[in-house]
Amino acid sequence: RNWVCSAEADDEKTHKTTEPCKGWAGTKFQYRSFTDTKESQLNKKSFHHYAGNLMANCELPPWSNNRYLCDLFNMPDLDTERPEVQIILSRYLLDLYDIGVTMFRIDAAGHIYPSSLAKLLEPMPLEYVVQELYPHIIAFEPETIRKAKLISPITDFLYGQRVTQIFIDAYTNGVWASRSKHFGE
Secondary structure, three states: OOEOOOHHHEOOOOOEEOOOEEOOOOOEEEOOEEEOOHHHHOOHHHEOOEOOEOOOOOEEOOOOOOOOOOEEOOEOOEOOOOHHHHHHHHHHHHHHHHOOOOEEEEOOHHHOOHHHHHHHHOOOOOOEEEEEEOHHHHHHOHHHHHHHHHHOOEEEOOHHHHHHHHHOOEEEOOEEEOOHHHHOO
């Protein structure tokens, strides 16, 4: 993701700005840091990074990199194994619970160690949690699936796309294909 808030501040090589950006709720942030919020406790050390370089990290893709430690599609990845990050995330989840949120869908759950996720969710009396995992994890990593299922049910990340393909007409090779036959009368 490109964090460009000002053309003057844009580094042409990295597309990472040195000027603060502002999120939709007014939260100020920069690449790998937050400012002026309770999340400001999250700093560059709070994200996965290369040893000796707080501003860089491995990326996914390529999928041969470690999915637990690398940045997915250039989005900085919180180091969920760091105790101070776990405390901040736990407080955030408890804040959500305190205002009535009792169900969570964990997006990209395959990018956090199951033990770290369990540690975050265990103290909360949630009604329902589901983890969304990529199909290749479900198909080829039985040990990861076993550990994930100890925490909550799992779902295939592409499930929604597959359901959509049943209901939406398709345009292939210049021809529309009607999907209405799937509905009966």
